Amino acid sequence: MSKAGSLTNLQIFFLIIQTQVGFGILSLPNTLQSTSKGDGWISVIIAGIFIQIFLVVIWLLLRKFPRLTYTEIIISILGKYLGSFINSIVFIYFITTASFVLLQFTSIIKEHLLINTPYWVIGLLMILTCTYLAVSDIRIIARFFGLISVLFLFLFGISFFSFLLPMDLHHVLPVGTSGIREILNGSLDSLLTILGFEVILFLYPLAAKKGSTFLKVISWANVFVTGLTAYFVILCIMIFSEPALKQIHYPVIYFLRPLHFQMVDRLDLLFISIWIVPLTASIIIYLYLASKSLTFIKGKPSKLIVANSLVVFTLFTIAKKDPASLKLYADYVEYLSYGVVFALPCMLLLLTYLFKKRGDS
Template sequence: MAKTNSLTNRQIFFLMTQTQIGFGILSLPNTLQATSKGDGWISVLMAGVMIQLVLIMLWLLLKRFPRLTYPEITQFVLGKQVGKFVNLIIYIYFIWAATFVLLQFTSIIEEHLLISTPYWVIGLLIILTCTYAAISDIRIIARFFGVISIVFLFLFGISFFSFLLPMELHHILPFGSSGLKNITLGSRDSMLTLLGFEVILFLYPLAEKKGTDFLKVISWANVFVTGLTAYFVLLCILIFSEAFLEEIKYPVIYFLRPLHFQMIDRIDLLFISIWIVPLAASIIIFIYLASKSLRLFTDNQMKRVLMNSLAVFLLFIAAPKDPESKQLYTTWIEYMSYLVLVAIPLLLLLCSRFLHKQIKEDSH
């Protein structure tokens, strides 16, 4: 593949990090209070290690089929008919993941920024914007993600203002006081926050550098996202009491609310406004990946993206918005992610080894 049509390591890094960093990090400190409490940051690090093991497994699979994407591998290994059925499951996962992020995205904006705006209007504006970006080629999306990665610098800069607030070190001491069982349970909740690494299943054929170079870049991306998530979780634990974290739905937003400056009165609203960018990036890539997972009715990429966006918006409108239903959506996404990102790739890897199915890397 010509280098002009390839993705550089930097572009792969930005694609993976922008997809992984989403809404989950905003509510994770609250979620972890039910399990690992003050050891929540340890749970995040443990989740990062687990995801690294999954990344190695996915890399081993992709390395056997360097010119094929995930949906193409399923049909190559399992056969055309079984492969199409598996691809349907993968397609449903990405459509539902995009809907799930859109639901959470709209909820955050409605609660904190556009209180009087109907939720469907917010959702429509978001999906239209994301559709416009998702129609583009993956290389254009990668360049766009590279440009907007500058928001991380703003997020880090804004978060440093939190050090002006009183922090209680005893909230995290002694380390491991929650017990190994609770820390492990917390790592399961953290893994849901770190989803998005599945984008690599579609990037390997386009990677300019494959093999161990590809593994290194996705590993560094995982380290970055895990570190960023653990950093915000640790900040919230140090600033807020345990009882407060159990009550506040989005602690990462609220830890900046007490700060007031002469020119900026609500720095937390500035933080939310910036965080909109990575949230939108997740929807963009999920809609794009859905269009690559299953070719329904048409081979035209633009038409598939438009159909997928319409499906996401209709599901968004039809989905109940009560807390119980949202928790049910979380459970669905969790179990579907285990199936699509762990069980199916592991099955493909074992079958390809057992059946001796492999495509050798092109020589350069």
């Protein structure tokens, strides 16, 4: 692939951060109250360090097969039949994750913005928008992600108004009072929140600059997402008391609600409206990657993406009918994440060393 048709470092950076930044950050301060409490920001940093170590593992695997996509690497190492079966599991992971993000998206929009609108209408509008963008080439998607990344500046700017609220530094002091065990447990919750870095498994063959340059780009993307997550976690901890954080499901939204200005009111609604875009980006890239996972299915990529969208919307509709199944659905997504995102690349890298497999350099 020519350099002119490849993804630049900046485009890869934006692809990663837009995929990682999702709905999980909005509820993470609430989730961490059951484990690390005021040391939640430490748990986020530990999770970021763990992801950085794992990024190196993925990079070591990808540089052995610089011209192959992740699904092609799996078939190259495991063979046609076992590789196709594993790719099917990877496909299920992307589809279920996209559906889970859609479920959380509609819940947030329904609760805070469109109270009287049915869930299926919100979900349908969202999936139609994401499908329209996902059928595009990956370079077009990367340009779109780069364009909407400017919104992070607005998010930071809006969050700075929270410094007008009363803050208590004692909520995070003394550091380490939760204990090492609880902090590590909190890091597991944080780890699942900032998933999305698995997109790099499909980006390496498209990168204009590979090798150590690619590793630096994905590392800086991880630093950005980890820092953004830790910033909002520590902000919520200092604003809300521990009992309040346990009651508020989306603290990152609610910390702006008490602010009122003469010309601008309800900054929390403005904040949500901007945060919708990263949620859209996550669904777009998962739909796109799902279409790249089933290598044994022949057909136009656009048709595969449309079919994937129908599957995602069907799963969304089924899960939304039974609120009790949402927790079970979240557990399935969590288990698939551990297997597909963490265990599988480690196993593949180990097999490349055992059987001395590698692609063309």
